Amino acid sequence: MKNKKKLIIVLLVFLLALGATIFSYINKDHRNISDEKTDISTTSKEFFSSFTTNQQEFNSLYLDKAIVLKGIVTSIEDNSIVLDEKVIVTFKENAISGIKTNTEITVKGRYVGYDDLLEQLKIDQATNTNK
């Protein structure tokens, strides 16, 4: 009798733990790029020129990875900036404040691909690492 009770309790705890694990797996948080290990740290000019050298290899190396880029801000629009006219960097909400054109900046974000129409590389979920 006692053993049966124990077994039920153990089983219940096990099921609860399993449920909690599944729940947290299904509802896991989005990536936080700013906290991730940086895969490459370079200048925006160099980043773009290594893209033009070998697009395929470049994409297989850096697509979806956390990138740190240094460059001159050539334009600002909404929540995006352009570095050296070659890389569009879109910031996380409210992270763009205080950035001025023609100044040097270092940002960290995720490389998402090349935009053929604008002929620019794109970085999203960026944060300003100058601060």
Added chain:
Amino acid sequence: MKLKSFILICIFGIGISFSQGKYIEKKGVLVFEASEEAFEPIKAKNESVTVILNSSNGEIASLALVKEFRFKNALMEEHFNENYIESDTHPKAIFKGKIIGFDLAQLSEKEKEFKISGNLSLHGKEKSIEFPILVKKVDNQLSINGNFTVTPQDFDISIPKIVRNKIAKQVNVSLKFNLKSK
């Protein structure tokens, strides 16, 4: 001599009118939804879609980077990228087409319906699509709204049996573009 200069002026004139005929959007919004009732909504939004319109002939091109589609659920976003759309090998979705009967001079602040027709390519496959859009012009901006449906099979995206009844057969895509004259 006079004729020559006339032709030259004409050529210059055409050149100028062409260079003025470009409208660009860099922050277009695309939303797709494939939700089934009673199951968790399957919906993603891309707010960095590029669109270029040639207003002299209505030719339009649009590009969305697949990884910029954001889901509310992180796991769903991961599965979408890794198992379904395979964004590492197919990072972009491109539409190239034409707004039929497009005439900039006819546009006003009142919405006007046009038909848009062209090819959508993603996941390494191309499909021709045609759907109605609403266009209006306010100051120097063109706003384009519309929606269309596609199916995963159109682009060779296979849905595993286990989740088949949780994902709608038809994927509804809506677009909202605001193009500025360049």
